[in-house]
Amino acid sequence: MLDFTEASLKRVLTRYNVALEKALTPEEAAEEIYPKDELIYPIAKAIFEGEEDDVIEGLQAAIDAGKDPIALIDDALMVGMGVVIRLYDEGVIFLPNVMMSADAMLEGIEYCKENSGAAPKTKGTIVCHVAEGDVHDIGKNIVTALLRANGYNVVDLGRDVPSEEVLAAVKKEKPLMLTGTALMTTTMYAFKDVNDKLLENGVKIPFVCGGGAVNQDFVSQFTLGIYGEEAADAPKIADAILAGTTDVAELREKFHKH
């Protein structure tokens, strides 16, 4: 069978992911940025490792030592998740690690709520949905996990959501932004319908759309549309809105890549 020599192979292709790999292992990189507090450290580490039982154990130890359960959400769980998100953004860890960490974080938040009875404060509410007629929701599930991991309260409307239902949820929740995902060109037309219904009702919030066959040109056609190419763009857009960039044109300028 034909084959390359080592030298000839290099003239045909380059595995840039190998060539550019970071020197630190994910564990080493995480270790460098964990909080040093002896009660918080094990919780943050357990979040990074996605170990739900260890998260609960760490939270219990911190509560026993006098920490306020609700304060632990921000001071321990979100700090641990911050380590995960930072390393994901830097390309040190991959999405499944984030998903497992997010599962552990959500379990931790529930535990804190149970032990306090109070409701935690979030960075803000975001409504997420999959376009009407579309039942493919893995993209939406990634978006909601990343938003929650970044401290947002997510109202997940699920898949195949009628425009009227999206409008009703937006009116009720008054979110920072709305997200819509679709796999197919034939269902992404529902985004325009949602956009029009929002405008008819005087609601002007950023409507971040992405997924499958959705593209920037299409999303730019409707007034509130902002294209999110990657699921990881969603929390970045939300952060920008929270920081005061609410104008659709400005958000497009900042986040449209093409």
Place this chain on the structure above:
Amino acid sequence: MAAKRYTSMAYASADEMTFGVAKYPVKAGLGLEIGAGYTIPEVNYAPRPEAGASKEKLVREYERITTDIMERMVQVGFPAVILETEHVQQMSNNPSWGAEVAHAQKTIMEKYHDEYGIKCALRHTIGDIRENREFMQLRGDKYSVFLEAFEECAKAGADLLSVESMGGKEIFDYAILRNDIAGMLYAIGCLGSIDMEMVWTDISNIAKKTGTVSAGDTDCAQANTAMFIGGGLLNKNLAHTIAVLARAISAPRSLVAYESGAVGPGKDCGYENVIIKAITGMPMTTEGKTSTCAHSDVMGNLIMECCDCWSNESVEYHGEFGGTTVQCWAESLAYDCALMNTALETKNDKVLRDLLMLSDRYRDPQAYVLAYDNAYRVGQAIVKDGENIYLRAKNAAVECCNIVSEGAAGKLELSRFETNALADAKAALDALPDDMDKFMDDCLTKYKSEVKVFLPENYGL
């Protein structure tokens, strides 16, 4: 009819396989014989979104698409073409819509066949509409509409019947985002295979009844989801060593179609089709460098190595500088086929096959495993325990790990992340039982509690 499991390979060695030649060619449509010594472009397209507004608009859109493709084929002198219509949901949910589209397309194709003698066939890929907003409903009310869509399209002019069925997807979507290898095996290898047997037994009966071809499935819903999440070399969403495991496990799942009466050509986006061709000897469609209109991949040349039909996956119908999109992509596909057919006619097919394969062999672990020699090995691992859907899927996964490890000891470069993910996957596979009943029971308990949209009754469990 119970599935007739494969326990041996169609080819005595990997080197026997090449493009354009299948051990069991398939006659279809207007003068075509697929896998009989020549490759055929298979053009796939999607209507513009606004065309779905009414049946009339949709039929008219497909008439334009069909005419454009047939016209370009004869203008540039290509001898054969397959058109694949992947249903938009309206066409499968309303079988009469799909049937009218099939009839309109076939009428145009017949005209070109009669006038120019161009050999052609029409594939209709029915949408897997078996779910509602909350849950998959694989055996519920929608199943009869789903089957009706096949029958109506077959009666109206479709020659090749296909689907991208979704059995197991609810578990897979959960598992793939958590590096859960057992979950991937359960979803694709077990639940997917169970559903495939039901679906393909029924589709094959419809094909028999209507004199059409039961062509085959693809694990688009799962293995391609893994490939797309994996993305390019710099994407950080999934290790490519995990994505290729999903692919290896998808082969025994997609094989079930051929064990339940399908005869090929397997559907384009089944990158597992090279493994399936090695096992069944049936013709296969693949897609790669000429499907960049739909998605990127890391094996664009390699995946052409043993194809019988060569596809562009899908392109939205609209204008380009060189004509409409379907004309441009049809022409590109047909030129690729002309090159392969020239290689076949001049007995240079194995040279071209090996050039295509080698140009991507070390680009990525996914490509490495699908290089025809390695794909053949995965096939051997599957048929070794061909009667047991769990064990053969596990064998495929284990052999896939072995192949990547061997490659990494040579010229296949892996990142540390890919290497670690592979080691974790291997350890997870080693920890699995050999007993299918135990595996199924364990998974049923676990995923019933962890995945709220999982309904075991969808699989008769």
